[in-house]
Amino acid sequence: MTALDNVELQAVPARRVDVWTRPRFLGAFAAAVALGLLAPALLGPFGVLVAAEALIFGLFALSYDLLVGRAGLVSFGHAAFFGGGGYAAAVSLMYLGASMWLGLLLAVVLSVVLAVIVGVVSIRTTGIYFSILTLAFAEVLYRFVFHFEHLGGSDGLIGLKRPPLSLFGFQLSLESNVTYYYFVLALLVLVLAAVVLVVRSPFGHALVAMRENEGRLPFLGFNTKLLKITVFCMSAGIAGLAGGLYAIFKGFAAPEQLFFIISGEVIVMALIGGMGTLLGAVLGGVILTVFTEIVSGWTESYNIFVGILFIFVVIFKSDGLFGFLGERKRP
Template structure:
């Protein structure tokens, strides 16, 4: 039998060209999302919206994605993550008011404040699971809420913290004015950074461990893994992302109040994550878009806009138990 003629090995370029279309197809949704976000200021006014609403959607989406690292991927239901959102907001406001006018330094300081507090409290919170974990997180969140109310000399109490605002960012060769448009692109940059961190974590062995904890914590314990340690890491990472979103929210409003620390706002973040899809990476962003846009429109029609949000949430749970993105993904997989 004649041996087959040897073939020349494929070059690296040929492998790259063979893999490139599938890679582009796999990330097509992310590419489209990036183009939509970057071009949003050019078309928002045609759909009756504006830059600040788009900024709010991204901020709430980033906060819900941070919470979802713990909720959807690790399996821990927290009703206290508003504490880290609010700490990030107060951190930014206090730094801008008393220390520096550099927005980036203030944003870094607020993120570190909320994230480090989450990291310190995480080992305490993750000692329990289920409803007991949720109750611990509520207690921790309400503790910071009442501190913000009582410490009026620093936080402004019920009236909230004022006296700070966004300032132009100065870079070598150009200035970045943080008006409505400039701030929107700052939010886009921070959102992209937070989403990239979450993507890297969830696609790493650490992220796979988080999912394993959600699926079967007892089995991991029997295998000898320190489950509480990994759950605490997930809690802390989610706290950093939520604190970053809180700092951006304070910059958007040039104001923050104890309401950003209250458990009711934690409930809003849970609703956003569930509405969009907890098991889908971009689900919380979709949930944030629905939540913010419906709230913005419904509040102009009725003071009882929360009933509209509640009705949408109930219908979503009944007909789309995996969330909007979960439903779409299941339909795509079924084809």
């Protein structure tokens, strides 16, 4: 029996059922996908614009839930990877003439490189010290980009055009918000499926074991630092993909996409949806984005209402909105 087998049998309590085989969950997932496919037909032009942005932030929240909900590593600086991916996509498309796929690939690669740099230092610490180090790194990166004129300084990189998408030998224009929406939806579903496979694998069980009892894993033959840096890079890569999609969608990359407020928002998204549930985090990202857009149309003090929503969920539904599907169990 391998060490991975030991983790699956000993470190993960048997009471945790695989929710991806539960009828209620599968029904909710199918309904979410169906609603996503029908959304452009039900929404007007502005609604599609908001929906596309909501899906992007759902992807961003998914990246954060993988890191925190699986491995228990709380990052306060996840905006560094989101914004870094946005700048990588913008530079590659505007100055290098890269294709859509290459631009997004470079967004992922740069975010992973940044994760390696910050991870090598941060994973040597635990708890709040890890969180503060990630926040400090994000703030340094934000200040650097803000004052670096070759990246547009405080204005950022403006005038980013959406390149056509090469798919099976065909050129698909992404200028339409509806087309871009479906492109983001497809990527979100694919990434979610990939993440589910990861968390259901022996590697995913090892992450859960590390979260529950990190001190035990070395005795099972695991290198916890390697596990941390691996999941940190995976999470950063997904965040970078979301950042690249966001910059291309909006037509610009700005320092604000690296700001600590973005890091705080993704934490709230994951908590509102249901930390550790994956699909719940996506749901939280979508709901908070739509909720913010609606309330901001009524008042400039919309953050007050976001705070009230967050407090309500934490007090009355601490397992997140995903908990309405029943007892929350991690997949």
